Amino acid sequence: MTVREIRLFGDPVLTTRSDEITVFDDALAVLVEDMLETMDDAGGVGLAANQVGITRRVFVYDCSHIEDGLRGHIINPVWEAIGEETQVGPEGCLSIPEISEDTERYETVRVSGQDVTGKPVALVASGLMARCIQHETDHLDGVLFLRRLAPEQRKAAMAAIRTADWFTA
Numbered sequence: 001m002t003v004r005e006i007r008l009f010g011d012p013v014l015t016t017r018s019d020e021i022t023v024f025d026d027a028l029a030v031l032v033e034d035m036l037e038t039m040d041d042a043g044g045v046g047l048a049a050n051q052v053g054i055t056r057r058v059f060v061y062d063c064s065h066i067e068d069g070l071r072g073h074i075i076n077p078v079w080e081a082i083g084e085e086t087q088v089g090p091e092g093c094l095s096i097p098e099i100s101e102d103t104e105r106y107e108t109v110r111v112s113g114q115d116v117t118g119k120p121v122a123l124v125a126s127g128l129m130a131r132c133i134q135h136e137t138d139h140l141d142g143v144l145f146l147r148r149l150a151p152e153q154r155k156a157a158m159a160a161i162r163t164a165d166w167f168t169a
Helices: 026-042 127-140 151-163
Strands: 046-048 058-062 071-081 086-093 096-106 108-114 120-126
Touching: 026 046, 026 058, 026 071, 046 127, 058 127, 071 127, 086 127, 096 127, 096 151, 108 127, 120 127
Parallel strands: none
Antiparallel strands: 046 058, 058 071, 071 108, 086 096, 108 120
16 A cells, blocks of 8 residues: 655645545555555545545545544545534644644534445544544535634634745645
């Protein structure tokens, strides 16, 4: 498998809505494996396909370091909140290195989609896994977590990005 280049803030692919996946073939299986390897290499808990330059609706996740945590992938994810309870906690992004801001998300969500063979999958998640599902699905919709921040938080984050060594305008 291959570690792919992670696209950084400013790359238009990150603000592009990804296309539904309709073909479940060996190329898709390789993409998922590459994405898992890329996420592991970068030390992340989630990675969406557009973060590696592919506008297809798939993300991978690894919350296995937490109790009862999961590792895997979801293709064509659709989620809904369960209840109104929210969580506020630090959120970062592999495409926006060194930036972390408290972000509000739903505490518990139900997600459905498909696995790499096209088989339906569904799960209910809370805490970090729920945050990951919401964050990565946002990516697939072309939405960065910065858009979920309060205006003053977003302004501070953007100022930090503009002065970051990795950022090129």
